[in-house]
Amino acid sequence: MTATSVWRVWAFFIAGMIGGVPVLAAPEPVSLRLELRGYSLAPYIEFLQDRTGALTFAQVSAESMRREYRRLDTTAGGFGFNQSAWWVRFSLHNPNPRSVTYLVRQDYPLIDQIALWEKTPAGQWRERRSGDQLPFWQRDIEHRDFLFVFEVPADSVATYYMRFASKGPINIGLFLYSPESLIQTLSVDQLLNGLFYGAYLVLIAYNLCIFFVVRDRVFLYYLAYLFFTVMNLAIHSGFAFQFLWPDNPDWGNRSVGVFAVLAMVSVLQFARSVLALRRHSAALDRLSRLAMVSFACALPAAWLLPYPQLIALIALLASATAVIVLWLVSLRVLSGDTSAIYFLLAWVALLVGIGCYLMKSFGLLPHNFFTQHSTQIGCLIEMVLLSLALGSRFRVFRIESRTDSLTQLFNRRQFNELLQSEFNRATRFNQPLALLLLDIDHFKQLNDQFGHAEGDKVLKRIGGILSHSVRKPALSFRFGGEEFAVILPRTNATDAAAVAERLRRRIAKEFDQYERITISVGLAALLPTDSGSIEGLLDAADTALYEAKAHGRNCVVCSPALQAV
Numbered sequence: 001m002t003a004t005s006v007w008r009v010w011a012f013f014i015a016g017m018i019g020g021v022p023v024l025a026a027p028e029p030v031s032l033r034l035e036l037r038g039y040s041l042a043p044y045i046e047f048l049q050d051r052t053g054a055l056t057f058a059q060v061s062a063e064s065m066r067r068e069y070r071r072l073d074t075t076a077g078g079f080g081f082n083q084s085a086w087w088v089r090f091s092l093h094n095p096n097p098r099s100v101t102y103l104v105r106q107d108y109p110l111i112d113q114i115a116l117w118e119k120t121p122a123g124q125w126r127e128r129r130s131g132d133q134l135p136f137w138q139r140d141i142e143h144r145d146f147l148f149v150f151e152v153p154a155d156s157v158a159t160y161y162m163r164f165a166s167k168g169p170i171n172i173g174l175f176l177y178s179p180e181s182l183i184q185t186l187s188v189d190q191l192l193n194g195l196f197y198g199a200y201l202v203l204i205a206y207n208l209c210i211f212f213v214v215r216d217r218v219f220l221y222y223l224a225y226l227f228f229t230v231m232n233l234a235i236h237s238g239f240a241f242q243f244l245w246p247d248n249p250d251w252g253n254r255s256v257g258v259f260a261v262l263a264m265v266s267v268l269q270f271a272r273s274v275l276a277l278r279r280h281s282a283a284l285d286r287l288s289r290l291a292m293v294s295f296a297c298a299l300p301a302a303w304l305l306p307y308p309q310l311i312a313l314i315a316l317l318a319s320a321t322a323v324i325v326l327w328l329v330s331l332r333v334l335s336g337d338t339s340a341i342y343f344l345l346a347w348v349a350l351l352v353g354i355g356c357y358l359m360k361s362f363g364l365l366p367h368n369f370f371t372q373h374s375t376q377i378g379c380l381i382e383m384v385l386l387s388l389a390l391g392s393r394f395r396v397f398r399i400e401s402r403t404d405s406l407t408q409l410f411n412r413r414q415f416n417e418l419l420q421s422e423f424n425r426a427t428r429f430n431q432p433l434a435l436l437l438l439d440i441d442h443f444k445q446l447n448d449q450f451g452h453a454e455g456d457k458v459l460k461r462i463g464g465i466l467s468h469s470v471r472k473p474a475l476s477f478r479f480g481g482e483e484f485a486v487i488l489p490r491t492n493a494t495d496a497a498a499v500a501e502r503l504r505r506r507i508a509k510e511f512d513q514y515e516r517i518t519i520s521v522g523l524a525a526l527l528p529t530d531s532g533s534i535e536g537l538l539d540a541a542d543t544a545l546y547e548a549k550a551h552g553r554n555c556v557v558c559s560p561a562l563q564a565v
């Protein structure tokens, strides 16, 4: 993700440019007869744009200004970035014979200043102030969103005014709740947020443990990206202000830029590392490093630039990061990198999540739980898939660590492990086990005459012949240098000798462009007994190979000590 939060802000910026279509007819008051649960006030709102931000409550509430108000006919008022203050007016009708209490929730928490005016029973206008520029404890109710409590007198219509002003984007999303319904909504909210952030904490703890075990830096980069992503989500949902820096509204505003940049730098570093760009493409690696350094240079902007310019810069960087990562990952997918496939799916999940959020902001999708939280859901899916990308990378490493890179046969390390396990199995089930050691004859001469590169080609071709000719349960290995090995489980000396002879002939026929390429084979077979050992088997095969060389090469020799078994 490139700073989820930034996309959210970007959404409001764009929504602000196209949203808020004015409708002239004044809206009806909201009737409080209803059991209101998260009831959107949007259809009941009138708004007034105060371009200089200088109008006073007395001015905007004057009868002469009545006609200046416009109706908001969208589900959320995205007014984007501007210098204006936005005045909002709505009325609540209480037809009941007693006063009732209701709450209004503003669901976008990054608004600098919110003020609310209501009439007291004595007929005076009373002002209440909130906003993320005030310390958290000054709120009516200490909640991450802005909550205002209203007491609507019996059998009356009460009108309320609100003023929104912010250096960031303005998004007005007002919802009405009865106290009971708010408690129900908040408890579901809490459960879902607990699950969501809990899942992140589990991912962080799990990957931290893995990092301590495997000590691979890619986990650190992943953890950094994970952490900065959670911080971005927490900042934009208001949790960070509520729980992390409730007394520091100034840092609250700057943190938007700081964590967005850190998330972008860390995702690029993670992509470089998990896709092993340095190994696969120096050009792509340089490009991603360049992007990282330029993004890191934007960090001081969080302190130096005015907020709207900062957000514009970050939105630009976020778009660049989205494209760069998509490009890097797609190129690696085309090269057949499995980790990159997971990475691509993860990135797509994130972009789809952001896309749904943007479409909701534009009114193209309905405002519901999924569209409201699609960015968070996209992020979570992204993080799980990135974890799988890491797992796939380790699978590749594991395969590489037991494979010989030139011949693609198992390497010596794997030989030791598999010989041990085949030996144990043969002992347990009292079955025969045979071992062939194959060595190319006069390979040094071939290297000297045709060069090392040609020697490598021969090794590769012999590796190919072995892997095609030796079928499971038999296993072939590059034992080292110009030497190969074949383990033949459940095979006695006679059958093993036949296999060895077949391989010798096959290789002798294979190469006609060089003078002649042949192999010598040492064979040892045993029926494991208490006295038998792996070392004994290996020594016997080695001695037999030595004898094959001594007998003029291009032949198979069975170890006399063991062949009778």
Ligand SMILES: Nc1nc2c(ncn2[C@@H]2O[C@H](COP(=O)(O)OP(=O)(O)OP(=O)(O)O)[C@@H](O)[C@H]2O)c(=O)[nH]1
Residues within 6 Å of the ligand: 439, 440, 441, 442, 443, 444, 445, 447, 451, 452, 453, 454, 455, 456, 459, 480, 481, 482, 549, 553
């Ligand atoms: N091209 C190439 N040569 C290798 C590789 N590993 C070992 N060699 C060469 O294999 C040759 C082995 O030489 P020697 O041990 O003298 O054996 P030889 O020439 O095959 O002689 P005999 O085994 O006695 O028939 C050396 O020249 C090594 O440099 C490799 O990965 N690639």
